[in-house]
Amino acid sequence: MAILGAGVMGETLLAGLLRAGWSADDVVVTDRRPERCQELVARYGVGVAGNADAVEGAETVVVVVKPQDLDDLLDEIGPRLADGVLLVSLCAGVTTARIESRVGPGVAVVRVMPNTPAQVSQGMAAISAGAHASADDLARVHTMLAATGRVVTVPERYQDAVTAISGSGPAYLFYVVESMIEAGVQLGLPRDTSTELVVQTMLGSATLLSQTGGHPTELREMVTSPGGTTAAAVRTLEQHGVRAAFMAAIEAARDRSQLLSGE
Template identity: 90%
Template structure:
């Protein structure tokens, strides 16, 4: 893929994750310009990746692709600054949680294609799940460009934008739910008398192995759970206790709460 300059506005954890993925995918550091409010952060990325650091306006001038990775509450100010500088044909990729493409399009020119992305933190180890949605002026070629950019950070799925709040609740916030389960299982192991390091290794590998089994076999989660659950056995006793405490219902309610919060942030 031939690329001109890419401007990456926002050099936090997810911004750096995307930057590292781009370089793994064959981009040159000389093709990427980064910005951040913290000069010392820009200096780190220049030293680490060989990119260029500038101000926001300078970064987007001449850029073919502009990737915005800032907090949603900071986006209006940023778009007011760079909007007049975005030329027709520019692709603007937003990783700002809860911000609709329509909201961004209202602040930039009609010739700017906008694609919305909901990534998640496993992208840091190239195992992310990103959902992308095209705005009103983005076409199939724009989606292909974004898919190509994100491929080095994990899997990419194109979805209608109306699903983005649910995506945020499931995969965007999802790692936190799984880490919560892991944390609880580790603490349970300690309570049962296991040393913390042993409990941690047991739980982490069990989570990793279970996810791999689910992914590689294509088995239904219920089927795989039943494979472990012998009648009258230890697993059956544990699952019965989880059901008695309403864990399944609690997960569903929690994910609905995350979806509702995403809707509130997006104003939908």
């Protein structure tokens, strides 16, 4: 396997694969910063190479670069990609058709939208097949990504929505956590106490939602006694249009993903 682009997500995938039993001898990574490559060699014992050399002989090529850098990268590696290679793209907003137009017809392309909780093996990734990708190719990518969390297969037309929900989603939750911590400080709590209260409340609530399978409305109503403190808080959130603001924000993220796909 060649992993082109050893930033945060590239390293996250690399670490997950090695934890899942992959041999470091079977992985080559690339990065435009030589010092970053040496850091990964020291940390994981993987091989490093330039992009064109890295894909020579690789069965799977994982591309983890910024969308604006992708075309130049594909121009560089395209002639070196042999028929039968599986190219896995973690580039936000980039369609499989765009990638396929710059590589040979014998290259299978699978598009992935991961998210940052993959760093702690709690990621959520959605994968979509390109025109030449088989069920076996999808299964291969599913196995790879399962090393960093959960994986779902979706038609590619859903990927912009996936990007807006789970790809960008951690940022929304961190924003809420940040706001709640600041509110606790304003109410007189020490910052470390406020942080612990909020983080554990988030973790516990997510675990409760996941393990019970309860509807979020039902679980919210369990906390919301008539005329109580929670009811007062929820009423204030509704008055400030928080639900509508979240919907508008997620639509904006979807729109930006669509725009990236056309750039």
